[in-house]
Amino acid sequence: MMNEHFFIYNNQFFHQHETVATVDNRGLRYGDGLFETLRMHEGKILNEDFHFERFFQGMKLLEFDIPENFSPVFFHHAIKDLLQINSIKENARIRLMVFRNDGNIFDTESNFPNYIIEASALPQQLELNETGLLVDIFPTAKKSCDIYSNLKSNNYLLPVMAARFAKRNKLDDVILLNSCGRICESAIANIFIIKNNKIYTPPLSEGCVAGTMRRCMLEKFSLKKFTVLEKKLSVDSILDADEFFLTNSINPVRWVQKFQQKIYDNEKVKEIYKRVIQNI
Numbered sequence: 001m002m003n004e005h006f007f008i009y010n011n012q013f014f015h016q017h018e019t020v021a022t023v024d025n026r027g028l029r030y031g032d033g034l035f036e037t038l039r040m041h042e043g044k045i046l047n048e049d050f051h052f053e054r055f056f057q058g059m060k061l062l063e064f065d066i067p068e069n070f071s072p073v074f075f076h077h078a079i080k081d082l083l084q085i086n087s088i089k090e091n092a093r094i095r096l097m098v099f100r101n102d103g104n105i106f107d108t109e110s111n112f113p114n115y116i117i118e119a120s121a122l123p124q125q126l127e128l129n130e131t132g133l134l135v136d137i138f139p140t141a142k143k144s145c146d147i148y149s150n151l152k153s154n155n156y157l158l159p160v161m162a163a164r165f166a167k168r169n170k171l172d173d174v175i176l177l178n179s180c181g182r183i184c185e186s187a188i189a190n191i192f193i194i195k196n197n198k199i200y201t202p203p204l205s206e207g208c209v210a211g212t213m214r215r216c217m218l219e220k221f222s223l224k225k226f227t228v229l230e231k232k233l234s235v236d237s238i239l240d241a242d243e244f245f246l247t248n249s250i251n252p253v254r255w256v257q258k259f260q261q262k263i264y265d266n267e268k269v270k271e272i273y274k275r276v277i278q279n280i
Helices: 026-030 048-061 072-085 157-168 212-219 235-239 267-279
Strands: 006-009 012-015 033-041 092-099 114-121 133-137 173-177 183-186 190-195 198-201 227-230 243-247 254-259
Touching (some): 006 072, 026 092, 198 212, 212 227, 243 267
Parallel strands (some): 133 173, 133 254
Antiparallel strands (some): 006 012, 033 092, 190 198, 243 254
């Protein structure tokens, strides 16, 4: 049993190849749900409080009937049990997903949040990338700015197609523009630029996901030399920046070396990375 890999579905363990969804599943049909991707490093889930706050706020916004036993403590214990049965000790990628019951687009059996928890081992090292990322603009579609834009929604079509575009064009990531043509986020991360010792990131009103590492940068980051600010950004803002980096829960800071024809150094990003790791 310990040599097999399991996931949790509604408080039960299932083998990784077992099927739990039906063809009527609303998550499959419509992307009706949301997810969290968490990183455990040396036995600690990074920004765990931010993750669960966003998770529960998202369930409320999507009008799930949240059971009384659902709490951060409930899911923390479930994650711990899953890691144990999968023989994962200190470093892991954890994915927590909820989706609504079966039904068509107007009717559903209930608003109970079915949940799945997955876990896979990660390398122990948590380091800044040595090779800078190569990124560009995703030209095919733009992201809307509405009350659902900040969620980690299961309806992930735009980032999926953006990632396919990146791979096809030998890019490490791509930037999504919002419906106003301004900078929103990358396919898998929030965006930060550095200009004259000020760090800028688009506000949530620009349509970006409310990233936990983004929030850490805004609320926990502390370094006298730098100021972190929210600001609407254009493509020209990035081209005018001194340095450029991305953040998400799995890779807290990744520096971008090239965007279009602009080449960036990472002297300040290295300093920021060290401080961020201390704060999480």
